[in-house]
Amino acid sequence: MMRKLATDHMGLEILHLGDCFRLLDSVPIGRIGFTSGGEVLVLPVIFLVDGQDVVFRAKVGSKLASVEVGHYVTFEVDSYDATEETGWSVVVRGLAEVQPETECARLDTLGIEAWGGPTSERAWVKIRPASITGRRMAAAPEED
Amino acid sequence: MMRKLATDHMGLEILHLGDCFRLLDSVPIGRIGFTSGGEVLVLPVIFLVDGQDVVFRAKVGSKLASVEVGHYVTFEVDSYDATEETGWSVVVRGLAEVQPETECARLDTLGIEAWGGPTSERAWVKIRPASITGRRMAAAPEED
Numbered sequence: 591m592m593r594k595l596a597t598d599h600m601g602l603e604i605l606h607l608g609d610c611f612r613l614l615d616s617v618p619i620g621r622i623g624f625t626s627g628g629e630v631l632v633l634p635v636i637f638l639v640d641g642q643d644v645v646f647r648a649k650v651g652s653k654l655a656s657v658e659v660g661h662y663v664t665f666e667v668d669s670y671d672a673t674e675e676t677g678w679s680v681v682v683r684g685l686a687e688v689q690p691e692t693e694c695a696r697l698d699t700l701g702i703e704a705w706g707g708p709t710s711e712r713a714w715v716k717i718r719p720a721s722i723t724g725r726r727m728a729a730a731p732e733e734d
Numbered sequence: 735m736m737r738k739l740a741t742d743h744m745g746l747e748i749l750h751l752g753d754c755f756r757l758l759d760s761v762p763i764g765r766i767g768f769t770s771g772g773e774v775l776v777l778p779v780i781f782l783v784d785g786q787d788v789v790f791r792a793k794v795g796s797k798l799a800s801v802e803v804g805h806y807v808t809f810e811v812d813s814y815d816a817t818e819e820t821g822w823s824v825v826v827r828g829l830a831e832v833q834p835e836t837e838c839a840r841l842d843t844l845g846i847e848a849w850g851g852p853t854s855e856r857a858w859v860k861i862r863p864a865s866i867t868g869r870r871m872a873a874a875p876e877e878d
Contacts, residue, residue, distance in 0.1 A: 600793050600850045618816045623767040623776035623808075630774055632767035632810040634823045649744050664767075666776040672762045675847070679778045705821070706744045706871050727850055 598725065605724030610680045613667065613724060614639050619705075620667040622646075624657055624686070636702050637665075643716050644682055645689075645697055647704040650711040657686040657715055665717055680724040682717060689714040742869065749868030754824045757811065757868060758783050763849075764811040766790075766861075768801055768830070780846050781809075787860050788826055789833075789841055791848040794855040801830040801859055809861055824868040826861060833858040 595603040605613070614620075623632045633654055635646040644665050648654035657663060663686045670677035689697060697714045739747040749757070758764075767776045777798055779790040788809050792798035801807060807830045814821035833841060841858045 600796050602850050619812065619814045619821070621765055621767075621776060621810055621812070623765075623774045625769065625774060629806065629827070630767040630769060630808045632765060632776060632808045632825065634810070634812040634814070634821065636814070652744050662773065664774045664776045666765055666778070668763065668765070668778045670763045670778070670780070675851070677763070677778065677849070681776065683773070703819070706746045706869075707819070725850075 595726065602725040603728055605678065605680070605726055607722060610722050610724035611639065611642075613669075613678055613680050614644070614682075617667050617669060620644070620665050622654065622657070623664040623666065624661065626653060633705070635705050638700055638702055640697070640700065640716070643718055644684075645700070645714060645716045647697075647702060647709075648713045648715050649704045649706055649709050650713050652704075652706075654715065655688065655713040657688070660685060660687075662686075662720070663717060674729055676727055676729045678724065678726040680722065682719045683721045684717040684719040687716050687718065689716055739870065746869040747872055749822065749824070749870055751866060754866050754868035755783065755786075757813075757822060757824050758788070758826075761811050761813060764788070764809050766798065766801070767808040767810065768805065770797060777849070779849050782844055782846055784841070784844065784860070787862055788828075789844070789858060789860045791841075791846060792857045792859050793848045793850055793853050794857050796850075798859065799832065799857040801832070804829060804831075806830075806864070807861060818873055820871055820873045822868065822870040824866065826863045827865045828861040828863040831860050831862065833860055
């Protein structure tokens, strides 16, 4: 699907930014990793790419809605084909921002729900990427 | 597939431990969340459940292989059906331990590779769970 790519020191192909965005758009859920109370939380979210940002709806009162403004979070999406033993992952690092009311009204039109189903209360969280990296595990990798 | 379950404050069904292990066994990959150099990393791994532990192969020299012994990590698996708008996630928290040579020899027989493909060098990491929690987003959730 993609041209021959450079590989990192682990032998994984390094995806270009355009491919990262395309793959981000190809899956419905991702996972947010962040620290809360000194421990690492990893939670699934239903998300969309809005411009160059990752946006998702969190339920008010959930751990996700408590992501601290101005703190970095890690967002990961992936796909794996067990038969072909191929896969890819894209990781976004950025600042998480709970959105103000005016922006929520616009985001409500995007048509995604919070993980856990519909809610009348809304808390939209936006991740503004500081970095986006993608890696692909190609078919038939060479032995080391 | 499962009996009616209690729900948490977010309306998600709380899975029993037996269901968590069954679901862990149903998917080939999960994600490890851990801190490294002050930032949260979330990386995919091909894993197996070995007894009550989660085990995976990491490439020597990778960030995963550098998980510090005796530090807690978070391991997450999930599944989402975009059509039905149903899904589940299981989160394991535990101590990550790079395995000694004798244990590696046994784990080598389990037949899984590192994310990124085969490698002649091996580093097996085991997560001994301190907690396992699972949540299910049931079909047709009620409006809040």
